[in-house]
Amino acid sequence: MIEDVDRPGFFKDYHRSVRKATTNDQFNEFSKLKTDEERVRFCFNLPAVHDIDIKPFFKGKSEKEALDKKEAGNRCFGRKNNLEALKLYSQAVVKAPVPSGKYWKLIKECADPKKMTLYAICLANRSAALYHLREYRYCVKDIDEALEHHYPRELKYKLFKRKARLMSHMKQHIEARDAFRQALKWLDWAKMEREKRIELQTELQKWLKLYETGKVVKNLDIPESLIEPSPMVPVLTDGSNELFPSLSKKVEICYDNNMGRFAVASEDIEPGETLVTELPYSSILNREEYGSHCQKCFKITKAPIPCKKCSSVLFCSAECRQASLFHTIECPILDLLVGSGMSINCFLAFRTLTQSPLSFFLNLRDKLTEENHPEETANSKEVYDPTDFLRFYRLVCHSQHRTPEDFFHRTIMVCFWLKALKKTKFFEGKGSGSSDKISDVEAFIGGLLLRFLQLIQFNAHEVSEFMLKAPKTLDESKNESLGAAIYPTLALFNHSCHSAQVRYFTGIQVVTKSIRNIKKGELVPENYGQSFTCKDRSNRRMELADRYWFECKCEACQNDWPLYKNMNNTSMKFKCTKCQAILPINSETHLMPVAKCEKCGEQTNIMGTLKNLQNTEQTFKGACKEMEAFNLEKAESLLVENLKQLETCLYPPYRDYHLTQEAYMKVCLCQGNIRIKTPKVEE
Ligand SMILES: C[S@@+](CC[C@H](N)C(=O)[O-])C[C@H]1O[C@@H](n2cnc3c(N)ncnc32)[C@H](O)[C@@H]1O
Numbered sequence: 289m290i291e292d293v294d295r296p297g298f299f300k301d302y303h304r305s306v307r308k309a310t311t312n313d314q315f316n317e318f319s320k321l322k323t324d325e326e327r328v329r330f331c332f333n334l335p336a337v338h339d340i341d342i343k344p345f346f347k348g349k350s351e352k353e354a355l356d357k358k359e360a361g362n363r364c365f366g367r368k369n370n371l372e373a374l375k376l377y378s379q380a381v382v383k384a385p386v387p388s389g390k391y392w393k394l395i396k397e398c399a400d401p402k403k404m405t406l407y408a409i410c411l412a413n414r415s416a417a418l419y420h421l422r423e424y425r426y427c428v429k430d431i432d433e434a435l436e437h438h439y440p441r442e443l444k445y446k447l448f449k450r451k452a453r454l455m456s457h458m459k460q461h462i463e464a465r466d467a468f469r470q471a472l473k474w475l476d477w478a479k480m481e482r483e484k485r486i487e488l489q490t491e492l493q494k495w496l497k498l499y500e501t502g503k504v505v506k507n508l509d510i511p512e513s514l515i516e517p518s519p520m521v522p523v524l525t526d527g528s529n530e531l532f533p534s535l536s537k538k539v540e541i542c543y544d545n546n547m548g549r550f551a552v553a554s555e556d557i558e559p560g561e562t563l564v565t566e567l568p569y570s571s572i573l574n575r576e577e578y579g580s581h582c583q584k585c586f587k588i589t590k591a592p593i594p595c596k597k598c599s600s601v602l603f604c605s606a607e608c609r610q611a612s613l614f615h616t617i618e619c620p621i622l623d624l625l626v627g628s629g630m631s632i633n634c635f636l637a638f639r640t641l642t643q644s645p646l647s648f649f650l651n652l653r654d655k656l657t658e659e660n661h662p663e664e665t666a667n668s669k670e671v672y673d674p675t676d677f678l679r680f681y682r683l684v685c686h687s688q689h690r691t692p693e694d695f696f697h698r699t700i701m702v703c704f705w706l707k708a709l710k711k712t713k714f715f716e717g718k719g720s721g722s723s724d725k726i727s728d729v730e731a732f733i734g735g736l737l738l739r740f741l742q743l744i745q746f747n748a749h750e751v752s753e754f755m756l757k758a759p760k761t762l763d764e765s766k767n768e769s770l771g772a773a774i775y776p777t778l779a780l781f782n783h784s785c786h787s788a789q790v791r792y793f794t795g796i797q798v799v800t801k802s803i804r805n806i807k808k809g810e811l812v813p814e815n816y817g818q819s820f821t822c823k824d825r826s827n828r829r830m831e832l833a834d835r836y837w838f839e840c841k842c843e844a845c846q847n848d849w850p851l852y853k854n855m856n857n858t859s860m861k862f863k864c865t866k867c868q869a870i871l872p873i874n875s876e877t878h879l880m881p882v883a884k885c886e887k888c889g890e891q892t893n894i895m896g897t898l899k900n901l902q903n904t905e906q907t908f909k910g911a912c913k914e915m916e917a918f919n920l921e922k923a924e925s926l927l928v929e930n931l932k933q934l935e936t937c938l939y940p941p942y943r944d945y946h947l948t949q950e951a952y953m954k955v956c957l958c959q960g961n962i963r964i965k966t967p968k969v970e971e
Pocket residue numbers: 546547548549550662683684746747779780781782783784836837838839840841842
């Protein structure tokens with residue numbers, strides 16, 4: 289999808305008017321073009337493409353707003369309402385002009401120390417609120433950022449003293465000693481009475497002596513820091529596949545002419561095994577999360593660090609800001625892009641370009657051909673490196689099946705992007721220099737963007753977080769979208785409506801775990817959001833054909849398995865204990881204790897199996913209790929045990945089995961990104 293259906297914007301009208309102005313002859317000529325670069329060049333030369341005024345458009349800083357928020361924060365801090373103070377100081381930090389680059393020069397010229405120090409003071413004030421909230425890690429980060437951005441020298445001793453106490457508390461004694469030394473040094477600049485200065489000097493020297501003589505005191509007057517553990521990424525079951533480092537050794541990639549590349553089990557896989565862990569090649573945060581999550585790593589920003597120029601985006605740390613080259617390109621045109629109403633997938637295609645400099649793409653130019661040889665992925669002996677641009681570039685994009693209308697629509701989006709990129713530093717002087725002329729370099733980049741737009745349609749994944757209504761409760765919990773990303777290895781998995789894996793995220797890293805048995809040689813499918821338990825076959829097939837362009841022939845589709853709500857536990861598919869063939873049994877009408885296999889003639893003990901099923905019911909109840917108490921490790925092991933037990937005697941679909949899978953998936957989702965819903969405060 290090119291436009292975001294929930295967010296109207298001007299692109300729709302722009303595309304419509306360019307299409308209307310295109311004559312039949314022009315469109316016929318366009319339809320005959322063979323390469324993406326030719327398509328972009330052709331459309332960029334249509335006069336109607338330039339009937340749009342593209343201007344840099346973004347939300348800047350506001351000294352006044354920053355001052356207002358800081359003052360409001362100070363009032364809350366004075367009333368010991370640290371949480372509210374944190375919120376207000378954060379707003380001040382985001383709005384305060386950052387003394388760097390062009391702005392910094394301006395300030396220096398007008399030499400207004402108040403302006404110059406505002407950002408640093410807002411950060412320092414926030415560090416005090418964080419200190420009281422015992423968010424020590426964030427507190428240290430704010431202190432460092434303030435010290436790097438012109439914090440007034442007469443107050444510096446205070447910040448270093450705060451830092452020293454924090455470091456000491458976090459048992460980082462060398463850093464604590466250094467910070468005490470700095471506090472002592474900057475005390476010389478402090479404006480205070482002589483007696484007070486001597487008193488402080490004595491105190492600092494006392495601490496320093498303890499550090500320098502090795503007599504470090506374990507605890508100062510603040511309690512243990514509440515450092516939240518980051519979610520753990522599990523290790524791949526049996527280690528990683530040598531050729532596909534993001535896959536477990538139990539999974540390999542195969543190819544055939546009908547299905548393209550797909551994942552297959554190279555060993556028997558049981559429920560609960562970790563099959564994939566992978567970082568994305570590129571990722572993009574949903575617009576709705578800009579105010580709460582880091583643009584780079586998608587973590588919730590408790591004490592956000594802003595962009596130095598705009599007030600639209602946040603980072604969790606100065607490190608993430610530093611690593612976000614994409615934003616330096618996107619910053620001046622961000623609101624323009626948002627206003628166009630383009631979809632999240634379009635943003636992802638655009639981000640895949642802006643995250644690397646122009647020179648990166650120009651260096652690869654000779655290696656980029658538009659033909660794909662997907663069979664090479666399965667047959668090659670080269671390591672499949674998911675950070676390699678060529679792996680991303682060679683994902684499936686079905687160009688040969690696209691209609692001219694589809695190509696035209698996407699190419700107009702690319703023309704809009706090129707016009708916007710011309711207003712940024714992206715082309716590093718290699719552009720045409722004119723807004724309605726296209727240079728060779730620009731046409732090459734346009735061609736790339738057109739390809740990204742095509743392949744992202746089939747290969748993007750939604751990145752999510754698990755929303756809990758309150759801490760440690762799974763009631764009313766649900767998975768919610770955070771953004772989108774491209775995982776070059778996970779994108780090689782084909783779909784089945786009978787899910788085989790649960791997918792969750794720690795930050796932007798994806799993890800998948802098996803939720804059922806997969807025998808050696810069988811397909812290891814992904815689920816493209818069309819599970820047979822909750823959507824009927826015709827709708828699933830229609831949506832898959834519409835979005836992914838294939839007809840699903842999975843077992844759930846072929847046998848038209850019932851929806852979860854229509855499943856019952858009376859008609860069951862038992863497994864023959866000898867040859868594993870299906871024994872269809874209706875538990876209400878089958879009165880014999882055994883059933884004979886039509887394939888091998890073996891008698892299977894049905895009563896025994898039914899007894900086993902009663903046991904699994906008990907185990908499931910036990911797992912639910914553990915989930916209620918939020919004992920997730922225990923719940924996970926009981927659910928995995930149950931799935932394994934059910935797998936030994938039954939074939940799906942089976943109500944209890946899918947119920948257990950659902951519960952297991954919930955427990956897994958809790959191991960990734962979690963967010964506690966904050967109740968809306970009535971105004
Ligand atoms: C994310 S890609 C999967 C990997 C792809 N097969 C490849 O060779 O790169 C999605 C595309 O794979 C194909 N595909 C996925 N699941 C399929 C299935 N169950 N049957 C046939 N083709 C499938 C479709 O062409 C779809 O557009």
